[in-house]
Amino acid sequence: MEGGFGARIVFTLPGGIPVTETVTTTWIIMAVLIGCSYVFTRNFKKIPKGMQNFIEVLVNGIYNFTEQTMGQDKIGFAPYIGTIIIYIGFSNLSGLFGFRPPTADVNTTLGLSMITFFMIHGFGMKKKGVGTYLKGFTEPFWIMTPLNVIGELATPISLAFRLFGNIVGGTIIMGLLYGALAAFSTKLGITIPILQAAIPVPLHLYFDVFAGLLQSFIFTILTMVSVSMAMD
Template identity: 45%
Template sequence: MDPGPQAVTYLFGNEALPITNTLIWAWVVCIVIIIGARMATREMKLVPEGLQNFAEMTVELIYEQIEAMMPGEGKRMLPFIATIFIFIGLSNLVGFIPGVVNPTADLNTTLGLGLVVFLVSHYEGMKKHGVFGYLKGFGEPVIILFPLNVVGELAKPISHSFRLFGNMVGGGIIIMLIYSAAPWVLPVPLHAWFDLFVGAVQALIFGMIAIAYIAVCRD
């Protein structure tokens, strides 16, 4: 049994255009998030209640994380960073529902987001320091280190995305093994551990590292 993403169908019957179960669950996650957001903000009240309260709390918490590392940029960076937090967070947690595959247990998802963060961070760096000024930063402290710095930068999205992917897929593999070995005994606490705890922690790490990468490039 292959623990990775499974192709459910092929777009236009083309083998090169698979639609995997992780992609379908990613869509489901997106739709759930959008519906939740819509419900939370449909009738905004000055005194928040229920879902609005939760939405405000979440957004403000993420906003404060951004402000802590990039003072004054919280409002501008909020959509990007908060979407990472919310999407990765829910994607990591849906695996708790039996039969659901974490969208983040697919390298395509994590590497895709990692590359987006990579591009955004360098774009921000160039915007702040100018293209040449930013590239000059790779030659610090001495010019000989330029290749090393470039390799270090290229390693960032890889470590960023593989960390999340490995954690999620690893948890899934262990749970799958336990299911086949002792289906009635162990899965519940393991599910709690791998899907809730590890999922929440990894989402937090992914988001915080995204902020950190952007903040470092802006330095």
């Protein structure tokens, strides 16, 4: 296990800034998402057919989901919610294609949860006014203020570590399994690690597809709940 399970440094920018696998995989995901949005949203027809049907179902689903969770008056958050659910979903699924998922790096998840943190407080202040908002911290008694502040600071950390821990745990278990299968193949006297072919499939299904999609859903729904609670 040389170097542990941290993100590999792919190249170093002039000036000594290391560019890790996380960043390059994020670039690939960004390129795929931008390419898909460009290709699939060109020449929309009045009567949808083919891919347009799928896109309409997806966008409608995200709008309905936002409306159900946050309420009719906060439907304007739907584009952001859609963006993060698609981005985190693609990031978690990128493990299927042999990449290291960008969400298996605490920098990515903490960045995403800081966006949520600033959204909670920014929109809370905008909706209620700064004075009323800050007064909310002293409820129900003024003595509860430190606890309330710590509770607010814990939200982004728990969001970030939930996503990070789930994905990195899956990555480590998959790494250990691949290593063990390779070692076992060598023991059997086969130079090609043939055992790696089909055995990891159920674990990929669980850790990448099920846990990955579930965690992207959890992250977005917790973001929505926190933001709409701060605004109500």
